[in-house]
Amino acid sequence: MAQLDDFKGPEADAAALPDSATLPAELAALYLCITPAQLAELRKSKRPEGRAGNGPSVIRPVEGGAAGPKDPVLYNLGTLREFARAxxxxxxFDTAASTGILGWVSAKLPFFAEREPRIKRGKRVLIGGAWDRADPLREARFVDLAKGRIRFASLTCSEAAASLWADVASHSALAEKGLALLRSETQTIEASLAATAQLAATSNSSTAT
Structure with missing residues (x-):
């Protein structure tokens, strides 16, 4: 079974990793757009209520015998793709990104980011949303992620919008969603203020008469 470190030459620059590649649990969870804890639950062979687990099959590295309990759990990428299609x-993550201002400021989502800070240490430069399965560049970015060329960071959309990005278009696409939410919230607050003022005026008028 191919490991990530085995990819050299043309495969290292492929548009997508081959089905034979294996991913550690953290990247497997990211690929499926779930958390590592959710993936751990899915891989259980038996659930507490007795139902069989329905997650991707588990791949454990074996070197001269059975793998120990502390060995990392690896997933075959072909299996992950089949699971994702089903x-x-x-x-x-999709739900959190579309739950209004609360999700915007509180839900942590995975974002692809450049490996090394361009500006100064600790200053991230984002590339795109790692949870967006419709992104045509997602598979290619997983190649870069698997090879250590980029990384991913867990941020709220608010934090991501306030970060630096590798390109203006991607940053603008996310930022506009946040600005639209803020405009909507502002309009709601302004409408409430106007209604309060009208209520106060009506009350004062009634008192005067």
């Missing part, structure tokens, strides 16, 4: 419902 489960096309919006992910928890």
């Amino acid at each position: 489960h096309t419902a919006p992910s928890a």
Whole structure:
């Protein structure tokens, strides 16, 4: 089974990793747009209520015998792709990104980011949303992620919008969603203020008469 470190030459620059590649649990969870904890639950062979687990099959590295309990759990990418095709419902990340201002400022989402800070140490430069399965560049970015060329960071959309980005178009696409939410919230607050002023005026008028 191919490991990530085995990819050299043309495969290292491929548009997508081959099905034979294996991913550690953290990247496997990211690929499926779920959390590592959710993936750990899915890989259980038996659930507490007795139902069989329905997650991707587990791949454990074996060197001269059975793998120990502390060995990392690896997933075959082909299996992950089959699982993703069979489960096309919006992910928890999709839901969090579309739950209004609360989700915008509180829900942590995975974003692809440049490996090394361009400006100064600790100043991230984002590339795109790692949960967006419709992104045509997502598979290529997983190649870069698997090879250590880029990384991913967990941020709220608010934090991401306030970060630096590698290109203006991607930053603008996310930022506009936040600005639209803020405009909507501002309009709601202004309408409430106007209604309060009208109520106060009506009350004062009634008192005067």
